[in-house]
Amino acid sequence: MSKNTAGGTRSGIREVAELAGVGIASVSRVLSGQPGSSAQMTERVMEAARQLGYTPNLLAQSLRRRSSRSIGFVCSDITNPLLSSIVSGAESVLTKAGFSILLTNSGGVASVDAERIELLQQRQVDGLILLPALENDPATLALLQRSETPMVVIDRSLPDSIDAHYVLSDHYTGVSQAAHVLLSAGHRRLGLVVGRDVRPTRERIRAVEDSYRAMALEPELHIDSGTLCAEHGEQAMERLLDMTPAPTAVILGGNQLLEGALRVIRRRGIQLGRDLSLVCCDDVALSRLFEPPIATVMRDNVRLGQRAAQLLLDQLQTPHSSEAELLPTWFELRASCGPVPE
Amino acid sequence: MSKNTAGGTRSGIREVAELAGVGIASVSRVLSGQPGSSAQMTERVMEAARQLGYTPNLLAQSLRRRSSRSIGFVCSDITNPLLSSIVSGAESVLTKAGFSILLTNSGGVASVDAERIELLQQRQVDGLILLPALENDPATLALLQRSETPMVVIDRSLPDSIDAHYVLSDHYTGVSQAAHVLLSAGHRRLGLVVGRDVRPTRERIRAVEDSYRAMALEPELHIDSGTLCAEHGEQAMERLLDMTPAPTAVILGGNQLLEGALRVIRRRGIQLGRDLSLVCCDDVALSRLFEPPIATVMRDNVRLGQRAAQLLLDQLQTPHSSEAELLPTWFELRASCGPVPE
DNA sequence: TTGAAAGCGATACCAA
DNA sequence: TTGGTATCGCTTTCAA
Secondary structure: OOOOOOOOOOOOHHHHHHHHOOOHHHHHHHHOOOOOOOHHHHHHHHHHHHHHOOOOOHHHHHHHHOOOOEEEEEEOOOOOHHHHHHHHHHHHHHHHOOOEEEEEEOOOOHHHHHHHHHHHHHOOOOEEEEOOOOOOOHHHHHHHHOOOOOEEEEOOOOOOOOOOEEEEEOHHHHHHHHHHHHHHOOOOEEEEEEOOOOHHHHHHHHHHHHHHHHOOOOOEEEEEEOOOOHHHHHHHHHHHHHOOOOOOEEEEOOOOHHHHHHHHHHHOOOOEOOOEEEEEEOOOOOOOOOOOOOEEEEEOHHHHHHHHHHHHHHHHHOOOOOOEEEEOEEEEOOOOOOOOOO | OOOOOOOOOOOOHHHHHHHHOOOHHHHHHHHOOOOOOOHHHHHHHHHHHHHHOOOOOHHHHHHHHOOOOEEEEEEOOOOOHHHHHHHHHHHHHHHHOOOEEEEEEOOOOHHHHHHHHHHHHHOOOOEEEEOOOOOOOHHHHHHHHOOOOOEEEEOOOOOOOOOOEEEEEOHHHHHHHHHHHHHHOOOOEEEEEEOOOOHHHHHHHHHHHHHHHHOOOOOEEEEEEOOOOHHHHHHHHHHHHHOOOOOOEEEEOOOOHHHHHHHHHHHOOOOEOOOEEEEEEOOOOOOOOOOOOOEEEEEOHHHHHHHHHHHHHHHHHOOOOOOEEEEOEEEEOOOOOOOOOO
């Protein structure tokens, strides 16, 4: 309806210059806050810009400056509260620094990761924050290798040939604490449900295995790997509980597994903390209010995103060689863990 | 490390033209898939582009085409699973159509909404999907009024003077169903916890009040309004339970309230479904596995985002005047609702 | 201090 | 069918 009433076509820098009766370059200088303009010039330009309701075209600005002040964020599924917290942390830091976020979901499909990264690069993002589905997808690796876009990779470890910075969670410590508590309580047969072969998965497995060794015990560990969704949690839990003898304690290596696992537990009338001990990695809403509360390997997801963003900003300002930052995880013991049954 | 080894500076369309020994315009034509190029020309250009590893600069393309094929998404907090589902739904539709998403969190601060919208417009987004914190923030309304960017507003209703499309949830129906169940079970004193004065809040209040009327009952409704976070849920629940007489059933008008409300319920040793009936609007992970399961007013959040994106795409293709789409909500009765105590 | 002019990397008109 | 050229809106020398 109200199409071209007031300003008509969105006014550009030329109109401002004309109205102010000055050169186009001066307008640019004043409006982008560069020094070297008389007070009078500043005044005139500001006034003209205000009158016209002028706002700069950042596309043109970016093209000319060769910097878009935007960064691309590639993750598998923003619906996962873990990821949305990370995005949120990154967004706050980046926005504060004047950057915008281009968000993309890959759906956990490695080939889509590569497509999205390429698209973002075509959009000339100044940097990338990546949480790739896999660590060894050929297409993605090839792309990243010849890429010159600064990037920070979260919770993955890519080949040295790729020039990336890393923000990693110290999954090893948190899971070690959990395993130690379980083994100390007398549990010997443990179940561990994990995702694909990426760093967190490997660290969690290593943590549990080392925990057996640290107590001079022979590992009786059953690893069930899949894709870290509720369905996998459900199926894995059924497989584990159907074993004879079945594990007396299970560690879920991912928040999304919990819902599925709890469905099985509910269905079978299992009482957590008595019939079975359960630990979940990464917090889930309400898991602390559950009866019994679910013991959890915690970490600060928002911080993870903030640090990733900050590392990227640092890298943009003063490029330096690859480095990795390790962020803590810790085990919160809750009543879903108990003694060995019988 | 591996800086300018292979291609050196990212090659542009000129290099491709030169290598192929053709004009720059022809390259553009071939690469953007326009008709009117001989098979031979197509061949030569494609080959040259491949050899150089050429990828187009979408910034330049957007500037010239006056269309960035990107859309801005403004919401309060991506950390809220409701919002992340909406974003996810929108992202999938938009990505499929070749659009990118610029995501921004306003933190629920109305003045920030306006700033973010302006920034996105400067970035020349082709459209906006908005979930503003308030419906009457002067700065935001003024901005939207003079804006010519097509937009879809989710779950808010803005003044007619603003040319927007809407995707709305039919909160009225779901909450009516819930209220009807509670009143039919004999509950008379109801508590309703709501957020700020926006459409969903008004619809929920109206639904409960109408439900009393429909059964020819005198409303004994206690409304506690705040900001839809866990803390508000906690405080509101304490206020409601401290009343004499206290409500025998409470409806929480937002998912984030549940955690806080449950903390109070746990702390006071209240047994849901027996001492108190509880309904939550919008699903929360695990709430169905809770003991007792939490009765919930459901809706399809992903669909909400998908429809918003689709409406925006429709509008971009063939502009038409403001319209609104209403998406269903429905009540799922679960054991957190029971008879009136005593 | 100011402004004219040359790009940034693409598209699109128009003449050949 | 092809290619030269003006242009998108801005930044940035460079000379005045």
